[in-house]
Amino acid sequence: MTATDALPLPLPSKLFVPLPPGGAELVLAPGSHVTPGQPLMTSTAGAAHVPLAPVRGIVGHVVQVQLLGGPAGASAAVEIEVEAGPHAPEPRTAENIALPTDLPTLIDRLRSCGVRANRTCSPDLLAQLHDAVRRPIDTVLCSLMDAAGGAALSAVVLRTMGKELLAGIEALGRATGANRLWLVADSNIINRAAALVRKSGNSSRIKVVELENDYPQADPTLMLYALLGRRLRPGRLPPEVNAVVLDGAAAGALGRAVTRGEPMLEVPVEVRDSGQSRSTVYTAAIGLPLRFLLEAAGLRTNDLTLRAGAALRDMRVSCDAVIDGGGELSIDAGPPSPPINPDPCIRCGWCVEACPVRIHPAGLLEAAQDDDPEMAQRYGLHACIECGICSYVCPSRLPLLPAIRELRKRISLHD
Amino acid sequence: MTDVAVQPSQTDAIAAPDAAATPLPLHGEVGVRRFFTIHGMAAVFPLTAGVILFGWRTLIAVALVVAGTALGLAVWKRIGLRGRRLGGASGIWMALLLAMTLPPHLASFTYPNSPTGAALWPILPAAGLALALLIWMFAGVGSGRIHPVPVIYLLMVVFFQPLLTPHFVLHPKRLVTGDVTQAIPPQLPAPGELAPVRKEAWTSLYELPLRDALYGEPASQRLVTFTTGRQTPARAALSLEELIRDTMPPLEDMIVGGAPAPLGLASAIAVIMGGLFLLRRGLLDFRVPVLICVAAAVTLVLLPIPVAVTDKVHWRTLALHAGVGWPVAVTFVSYELMAGPLLFVAFFLASSPGVRPLTRRGRAVYAMLIGAGAAALQLYLDVSHGAYLALLIAGLFTPFLDRVFKTRPLV
Numbered sequence: 125m126t127a128t129d130a131l132p133l134p135l136p137s138k139l140f141v142p143l144p145p146g147g148a149e150l151v152l153a154p155g156s157h158v159t160p161g162q163p164l165m166t167s168t169a170g171a172a173h174v175p176l177a178p179v180r181g182i183v184g185h186v187v188q189v190q191l192l193g194g195p196a197g198a199s200a201a202v203e204i205e206v207e208a209g210p211h212a213p214e215p216r217t218a219e220n221i222a223l224p225t226d227l228p229t230l231i232d233r234l235r236s237c238g239v240r241a242n243r244t245c246s247p248d249l250l251a252q253l254h255d256a257v258r259r260p261i262d263t264v265l266c267s268l269m270d271a272a273g274g275a276a277l278s279a280v281v282l283r284t285m286g287k288e289l290l291a292g293i294e295a296l297g298r299a300t301g302a303n304r305l306w307l308v309a310d311s312n313i314i315n316r317a318a319a320l321v322r323k324s325g326n327s328s329r330i331k332v333v334e335l336e337n338d339y340p341q342a343d344p345t346l347m348l349y350a351l352l353g354r355r356l357r358p359g360r361l362p363p364e365v366n367a368v369v370l371d372g373a374a375a376g377a378l379g380r381a382v383t384r385g386e387p388m389l390e391v392p393v394e395v396r397d398s399g400q401s402r403s404t405v406y407t408a409a410i411g412l413p414l415r416f417l418l419e420a421a422g423l424r425t426n427d428l429t430l431r432a433g434a435a436l437r438d439m440r441v442s443c444d445a446v447i448d449g450g451g452e453l454s455i456d457a458g459p460p461s462p463p464i465n466p467d468p469c470i471r472c473g474w475c476v477e478a479c480p481v482r483i484h485p486a487g488l489l490e491a492a493q494d495d496d497p498e499m500a501q502r503y504g505l506h507a508c509i510e511c512g513i514c515s516y517v518c519p520s521r522l523p524l525l526p527a528i529r530e531l532r533k534r535i536s537l538h539d
Numbered sequence: 540m541t542d543v544a545v546q547p548s549q550t551d552a553i554a555a556p557d558a559a560a561t562p563l564p565l566h567g568e569v570g571v572r573r574f575f576t577i578h579g580m581a582a583v584f585p586l587t588a589g590v591i592l593f594g595w596r597t598l599i600a601v602a603l604v605v606a607g608t609a610l611g612l613a614v615w616k617r618i619g620l621r622g623r624r625l626g627g628a629s630g631i632w633m634a635l636l637l638a639m640t641l642p643p644h645l646a647s648f649t650y651p652n653s654p655t656g657a658a659l660w661p662i663l664p665a666a667g668l669a670l671a672l673l674i675w676m677f678a679g680v681g682s683g684r685i686h687p688v689p690v691i692y693l694l695m696v697v698f699f700q701p702l703l704t705p706h707f708v709l710h711p712k713r714l715v716t717g718d719v720t721q722a723i724p725p726q727l728p729a730p731g732e733l734a735p736v737r738k739e740a741w742t743s744l745y746e747l748p749l750r751d752a753l754y755g756e757p758a759s760q761r762l763v764t765f766t767t768g769r770q771t772p773a774r775a776a777l778s779l780e781e782l783i784r785d786t787m788p789p790l791e792d793m794i795v796g797g798a799p800a801p802l803g804l805a806s807a808i809a810v811i812m813g814g815l816f817l818l819r820r821g822l823l824d825f826r827v828p829v830l831i832c833v834a835a836a837v838t839l840v841l842l843p844i845p846v847a848v849t850d851k852v853h854w855r856t857l858a859l860h861a862g863v864g865w866p867v868a869v870t871f872v873s874y875e876l877m878a879g880p881l882l883f884v885a886f887f888l889a890s891s892p893g894v895r896p897l898t899r900r901g902r903a904v905y906a907m908l909i910g911a912g913a914a915a916l917q918l919y920l921d922v923s924h925g926a927y928l929a930l931l932i933a934g935l936f937t938p939f940l941d942r943v944f945k946t947r948p949l950v
Contacts, residue, residue, distance in 0.1 A: 345950055355950040438565060467571045468624045472892040477899075481949040484897070507948035517567050519574040 139179060139411030140189045140199035140446045144172030156183045157205075161387040163236075164200050173250060173450070176238040178389040178409040180205050191448040192414060192432050192441055192455070194242075199446060202411065221385050223295060227257050230299040230382065237381035238410075239388045240450040241374035244433050245271045245342045247361055249374055249450075253299075255363040261300035263367040266293050266375045267347060268309040268317060270394070271454060272434035273339035275312045277394040278372045280405040282313060284392070285376035286320045292370075292379030293330055300368060305330045308347065310337035339434060340511035344369045346480055358481075358509045373453055391449045395421045398435065398458035410449040418443060423457050431456040436512035438525060467520040475514035475524060481507045485514035485524040492527040497535050505531060575628035577820050581813040582635045582887070588809035589802035593643035593719045594709050594751070597802045600646035600663055601638040607667020608634035615675035622675060630674055636688045636887060637670050638663075639803020640880065640927075641695075642705035643719050650720040651754065654701040662699060666691055684934045686894045689884075689927035696924055704923075705757055705799040710748035711741065717751030724754045740789045741797020757799045758788050758878040759922035766844050766918045768852040778847040780867045783874065790870065793877040807877045814886030827895065827906045828885035834910025835881060835917075839872045842918055879922040881913050884930050894934045901937075901944035908933040 141164060151166045152158065158177035165175055177183070184201030191197055224230035231253050234240070242248040245267055266289065268278035281289065290307075297305045307330050309317040318332045335341060335350060344362055347369065348354045354365040362369040370378070373392055380386040393408045395417060408417055418425050425443040432439045435456035475485040483504030491500035505528065514524040569577070589597040612630045616622045641663065644650045648658045670691050677683030696703060706724075709717040725734055734756050741753075764770050765782050792798035796806035804810065817823035843854040846863050857868040876882065889895060889909055896902050909929050916925030 349949060357950045436565065461565060464566070467626065470571060470574070470629070470892045471897070472574065473895070473897040476897045476946055479946075482946050483948050484946045486897075502945070504946060504948035507950045512565070516565065517569075519567075519569050519571045521566055521570065 136413055136416050137203060138184065139181070139202045139204065139409055140187065140413065141175050141178060141202055141411040142189075142191055142446065142448045142450075143175050143186065143198045143200055145197060152183045154183055154185050157181070158183055158202065160389055164202075173235050173238050173240040175200065176387050176389060176410075177202055178411055189413075190442060190445040192445045192451045194448060194451045199411065221383065223298070224382055225298055227253055227299045230295065233381055233385075234378060237377075237385065237387040238449070239374070239377045239381045241370060241377075242450045243271070243371070243452045244437065245269070245344065246371035246374045247344055247369055249370055249378070252361050252363055252368050252370075255361050256300050256368060259363045259366060261302045261363060261366055261368055263304040263306065263352060264293055264296045264300065264302045265347065265351065265362075265367055265369045266305075266307050266372060267342055267344075267369065268307065268313055268372045269335065269337040269342040269347075271340075271342055271452070272396065272436075272456070273337050273342075275310050275337060276396075276403045277392060277405055277454060278309070279313050279316070280392055280394075281372035281376055282316055282320065284407075285380065287324070288379030288383065289372055289376040290321065290324050290328065290330060290379065291383045292375035292377070294328070295378065295382040296368060296370075296375075297329060302368065303329075306333045306351070307331070308333050308335050308351065310335060312337075339436070340480060340509060340513065343480075343509045343511065345507075345509050357506060371453075388449060391447065391453055393417060393447060394454040395423070396435075396454060396456045397421065397423060398456060408447050410447060412447045413443070414441065414445045414447065414455065415443040417447070417455070418457060421457075427460065428457045429459065429461050431458070434511070436516055437510060438512055438515070464521045464523075466522045469520050469522060472519060474517045474519065478513050478517045480511060480513060481509055483507050485518075485528065486522070488531060489522060489524050489527045492531040492534075495534065497531075497538070500531050500535065505535070508532075571626055572628040574822070575626070575632040577822055578632050578817065579628075579635060581816040581820075581822075582632075582639065582803070584813035584816065585639055585803040585806065585809045585883070586635070588796055588806040589639070589643065591714050592708055592796050592805045593802050594713070594715055594717045596643045596646040596719050599660075600641060600643055600802060601635065603646060603660060603663035604638035604641070604667045604670075605631060605634040607664030608637075608671050609667075610664075611668040611671020612674070615671055618675070625675060630671065633670055633674060633688055634667055636803075637666060637691055639883065639887075640688065640692045640801050641666070642703060642707075642800075643802045644705070644707055645702065647720050650707070651722060652706070652724045659702060662695070662702070666695060669694065684894060684937045685931060686888055686891055686934060688888060689931050692927055693924060693931075704760065705801055706754055707752045708741065708755065708797055708799050708805070709752050710750070711744050711797075712748055713751040719752045721750045722752035722754040723750055736786055736788055738789065740791045740795075742791070742795060755788060755799045757923075758793065758874060761786055762874060762878055763917070763920075763922045765848070767920075768845050768848070768854075770845070770848050772848050776847055776849040779845070779863060779871060783867060783870050787874060790873055790877070793874070801880070804880055804883050807882055810882045810886055814882075817886070817890070823886070823890050824895075824899070824902055826899065826903055827890050828882075830903055830906035831881070831885040831889060831910040831913070832876060834907040835876060835914040836872050836910075838911040838914035839875050839918070840868055842915060844871075844918055875914070875917055875922065879913075879917055879924075879926055881917070881926040884909065884913065884926040888927075888930055889933075894930070894937065896937050896940040896944065898941065898944045898946055901940035904944070905933050905937060905940055908936060 159180050162177045163174050181202040181204045186198050186200055188196050189199045224233050240250055270277045293305050307317055314334045321330050321332055345356050345358050348356050356365050377388040390407050390409045392405055394405045396403045415425050430441050432441045432452040487503035508528050512525045616625050645659050645662055673687040707719045707722050788798055794807045818825055840857040843856050845852045846855040847853045896905050912929030913926040916928050
């Protein structure tokens with residue numbers, strides 16, 4: 125089976141296209157016919173993208189749905205027209221496409237093409253570019269390292285849209301003025317990445333950099349520290365340390381948008397079946413309910429615990445969540461988690477030793493129990509990347525990661 | 540209906556190699572019970588050496604201590620919130636540790652030259668019961684900074700000190716099956732004289748024995764009598780070199796086995812192998828035992844000790860006293876490191892969760908405190924108890940070290 129093969133899958137009757145936050149209204153009235161790539165909203169607030177119709181269909185009402193790896197948000201239902209078939213928008217020819225050479229033009233292009241990324245390993249792309257307008261950028265890092273370790277998803281991205289990926293990095297480099305364009309890959313795909321860059325010609329400024337993808341190394345905070353020695357606090361944007369970070373899928377979509385004006389209507393999504401230790405990558409339309417993807421992977425949705433992104437982050441989603449495009453691009457489908465009865469802390473210190481950002485997770489649990497924000501700061505709450513390693517190694521099975529999340533929520537509410 | 544929305548872009552077969560990062564379960568394999576079970580597996584090395592060198596009484600001693608602890612835990616588990624925090628696996632691990640610190644002759648009714656006519660074996664389950672009580676008082680592993688095992692051991696020293704001095708080891712021809720209390724004690728020496736000592740290594744004893752076991756005075760007794768300045772020379776003078784050359788048992792007996800010792804401390808090699816097992820399984824921070832030993836060795840050559848005893852005691856620092864020479868100094872330090880429980884403390888007790896600091900830098904200071912403290916206490920107090928006391932003292936500094944050496948977040 126090749127990358128272009130299609131399976132006769134039972135498709136949903138509707139897709140749910142996520143709308144950017146801000147309360148803007150649909151430009152098209154319910155019942156209007158749309159074609160692939162047609163904007164559903166004219167203008168959006170701030171750094172948000174323009175939502176596009178992913179397929180030919182009929183616009184429905186705005187509904188609230190859970191996004192993959194994100195909170196619930198407004199989505200426009202698009203009823204698929206049965207006879208339509210796969211119908212990608214006509215890409216504009218090279219003659220009428222001008223490559224963006226400055227950031228405002230690039231941002232406009234990406235917004236109009238619906239290109240965005242805002243996930244663990246690829247911080248908010250449009251916000252980064254907006255930020256980059258005000259700050260000097262010297263480095264663009266494109267990560268081919270998957271959120272959960274390894275490179276299954278990135279290998280597919282490299283294979284199916286490698287040229288566009290390189291074009292995307294070059295375009296970012298041109299627009300930001302960065303002099304270092306690095307493609308970061310782990311040992312599994314470093315050779316393929318290097319070959320792709322070699323094939324693209326001698327003029328390419330892109331350098332392939334190898335980095336062991338030992339989970340959670342793909343996190344931007346750790347990657348920037350490992351490669352550049354720069355310290356980026358979790359939750360902050362990489363331009364703060366003069367860099368732009370994006371993953372392969374985002375770079376590929378960006379490359380398609382800048383070279384061909386092609387909108388981002390579908391994204392690669394990895395489904396990891398923990399029970400079978402199997403991983404499969406699909407190309408899924410934006411707005412597709414997760415249930416249909418899982419059924420395509422042969423998984424029985426009612427028996428599974430679903431987690432977006434790396435499993436250890438424990439970001440649980442329901443099978444009714446929809447694929448956002450900008451959000452997480454991997455789903456971990458595992459057996460139902462049995463309830464855990466934690467033992468008392470034995471002060472083994474494993475959470476401290478294992479923590480990749482060198483904080484004190486057991487101390488944070490104590491801070492959460494005492495509701496003590498000062499203690500939380502002392503133990504390094506600000507530096508936590510929520511990778512879940514501490515919960516994983518804890519022999520007492522203490523809920524360290526949930527406690528840290530709860531603590532952050534309480535502190536943000538207090539602020 | 541079309542298939543635009545979902546297309547497989549990679550088959551499972553292709554995806555498999557890249558799926559090297561197979562999703563992990565949310566929790567690791569090592570839970571609390573397994574954590575302590577692995578510790579228990581490490582104890583197999585010194586305990587096996589104990590069974591070989593001290594015979595079946597070793598097993599009885601361990602069984603009595605563990606049974607006492609288990610009984611105590613079964614009772615204390617039902618009492619209060621502290622009781623609910625008690626874990627069986629950690630309790631049994633503590634019991635094993637305690638058993639390893641005790642001499643094997645306690646698993647008997649009496650033994651040759653026993654200072655008491657009373658039955659000795661009840662001491663062992665009583666120690667186990669006391670351990671369970673102490674674990675309850677400290678509210679389980681991880682709550683207290685004081686290791687219950689040395690506390691119980693030192694309490695036993697207070698009440699039963701003469702009984703805790705080990706004197707027996709099985710003859711090489713009677714290993715495992717022999718009775719460790721079946722030995723002929725030597726004649727008591729004249730006042731001021733030292734009891735004769737076997738100079739040939741235990742491993743080189745080939746003649747058939749009259750009894751199952753050999754009687755000997757532990758090296759720790761000779762060392763502490765000398766280093767505290769209490770030694771009375773039989774002749775005009777006794778130098779450190781003469782002490783080591785003429786009156787100490789072979790060093791090899793302490794390294795391989797064959798010297799009278801508590802049942803888990805008889806072989807330095809077995810203790811180190813147990814520690815290496817813990818290290819291999821990721822349960823031991825190598826810095827702790829290494830720094831304890833290094834700090835102890837350095838302290839031993841820096842602190843003043845008697846280098847000769849005449850009508851008065853001549854105190855000198857080995858590092859500065861050219862007359863002693865480094866070969867004697869190194870031999871003396873080796874005896875000090877292996878005649879007492881220092882290695883056992885370094886590999887099995889000091890890294891116990893709850894007692895040690897959480898950060899690496901804190902642990903380094905803690906280990907050096909134990910090493911230096913143990914060396915000082917061994918020299919001036921007692922070789923057999925110094926390391927335990929040093930561990931308890933260093934444990935009191937753990938909260939302070941945790942406060943001073945905080946984790947430094949990456950960002």
